[in-house]
Amino acid sequence: MEIEFSLLPPEKRRTPPGDPLSIPFGTIFTDHMFTMTYSEGQWHDPRIEPYHPLSLDPAALVLHYGQGIFEGLKAYRRGERVLLFRPDKNIERLNASARRLVMPELDPGFALHCIKELVKVERDWIPEVRGTSLYIRPTMIAVEARLGVKPAKEFLYYIILSPVGPYFKEGFNPVKVYVSDKYVRAVRGGVGAAKTIGNYAASLLGTKEAIEMGYSQVLWLDAIERRYIEECGTMNVFVKFDDELATTPLDGAILPGITRDSVIRLTRDWGLRVRERPISIDELTEGLRTGKVEEVFGTGTAAIVAPIGEIYYKGEVYRVGDGKSGPLATRLYDTLTGIQCGEIEDPYGWTVEV
Numbered sequence: 367m368e369i370e371f372s373l374l375p376p377e378k379r380r381t382p383p384g385d386p387l388s389i390p391f392g393t394i395f396t397d398h399m400f401t402m403t404y405s406e407g408q409w410h411d412p413r414i415e416p417y418h419p420l421s422l423d424p425a426a427l428v429l430h431y432g433q434g435i436f437e438g439l440k441a442y443r444r445g446e447r448v449l450l451f452r453p454d455k456n457i458e459r460l461n462a463s464a465r466r467l468v469m470p471e472l473d474p475g476f477a478l479h480c481i482k483e484l485v486k487v488e489r490d491w492i493p494e495v496r497g498t499s500l501y502i503r504p505t506m507i508a509v510e511a512r513l514g515v516k517p518a519k520e521f522l523y524y525i526i527l528s529p530v531g532p533y534f535k536e537g538f539n540p541v542k543v544y545v546s547d548k549y550v551r552a553v554r555g556g557v558g559a560a561k562t563i564g565n566y567a568a569s570l571l572g573t574k575e576a577i578e579m580g581y582s583q584v585l586w587l588d589a590i591e592r593r594y595i596e597e598c599g600t601m602n603v604f605v606k607f608d609d610e611l612a613t614t615p616l617d618g619a620i621l622p623g624i625t626r627d628s629v630i631r632l633t634r635d636w637g638l639r640v641r642e643r644p645i646s647i648d649e650l651t652e653g654l655r656t657g658k659v660e661e662v663f664g665t666g667t668a669a670i671v672a673p674i675g676e677i678y679y680k681g682e683v684y685r686v687g688d689g690k691s692g693p694l695a696t697r698l699y700d701t702l703t704g705i706q707c708g709e710i711e712d713p714y715g716w717t718v719e720v
């Protein structure tokens with residue numbers, strides 16, 4: 367398939383913001399977007415066109431039954447070079463989410479081509495300052511107009527772009543998380559491992575209550591026993607014990623994070639003992655009390671690595687270390703951001719030139 371381009375003339379294009387570090391995450395979008403439709407069993411009409419509101423029938427299935435999935439990845443620029451970080455993994459996960467939600471898959475090679483072509487059109491929007499990037503949001507929704515819970519036959523796939531700075535207002539400083547024992551995000555056998563819109567809706571009330579208590583995100587517990595830590599709002603979680611680095615296994619309830627996978631690979635190569643195993647909240651709080659837990663941090667495309675400095679659980683507040691970013695989280699943040707923007711050599715072949 368050939369992408370059709372219908373671009374704004376230069377005089378109609380907006381000037382990208384001067385200081386992306388000061389823009390609240392995800393609030394500004396670039397001049398163009400990518401769209402492609404699916405009907406009669408195939409994808410067609412791939413286009414790059416001016417950013418515009420969507421026109422949907424009020425009966426569009428996504429609006430009623432939540433048949434919608436998305437992805438999040440970033441483009442980084444240093445001078446002439448523009449790099450994507452492991453985009454093949456995002457496309458693989460988008461297709462896995464599509465299978466779980468009975469939606470059509472994309473051809474991986476063509477999906478990457480579409481992302482690259484849109485990023486090329488908007489290259490002036492990619493900020494260059496360390497800690498900033500162009501956030502890429504591929505999205506697929508069911509647009510067929512019909513009431514009744516059945517998989518749709520018509521879909522829209524689109525990509526929008528947003529220049530971003532840090533995800534948290536804290537920047538790389540430790541964030542505070544709230545362990546919810548009241549609400550759960552996802553359950554094994556459900557859709558927790560898919561990046562589907564309903565998972566985020568399910569997390570809103572718990573997150574609102576956490577924010578009211580002065581915390582940035584919820585640290586979710588497993589839905590069955592409410593005993594094992596799962597993940598944070600938009601991040602997987604790692605716990606650095608004195609003798610190992612542990613993270614929740616991919617049990618079907620958490621999102622298989624691409625940053626998580628990269629952190630496991632890096633830390634194993636650095637000689638750490640890394641284990642994917644269940645971590646109970648009791649083990650975590652006890653380890654914080656005794657000092658066996660040295661660091662806790664979240665990982666995700668938006669925040670990259672976010673040190674966790676304080677954890678609230680059942681009326682008690684647990685501080686992590688001395689409340690500052692720990693050495694492992696700092697080394698990971700520096701290494702990942704260095705590889706992502708091309709400042710550090712990439713021995714893993716993770717970066718892809720646009």
Ligand SMILES: Cc1ncc(COP(=O)(O)O)c(C=O)c1O
Pocket residue numbers: 438597598599600601602621622623624625626665666667668
């Ligand atoms: C619920 C959830 N967990 C974890 C992550 C981290 O995944 P990744 O590292 O692929 O961004 C994200 C972000 O996409 C997320 O939304």
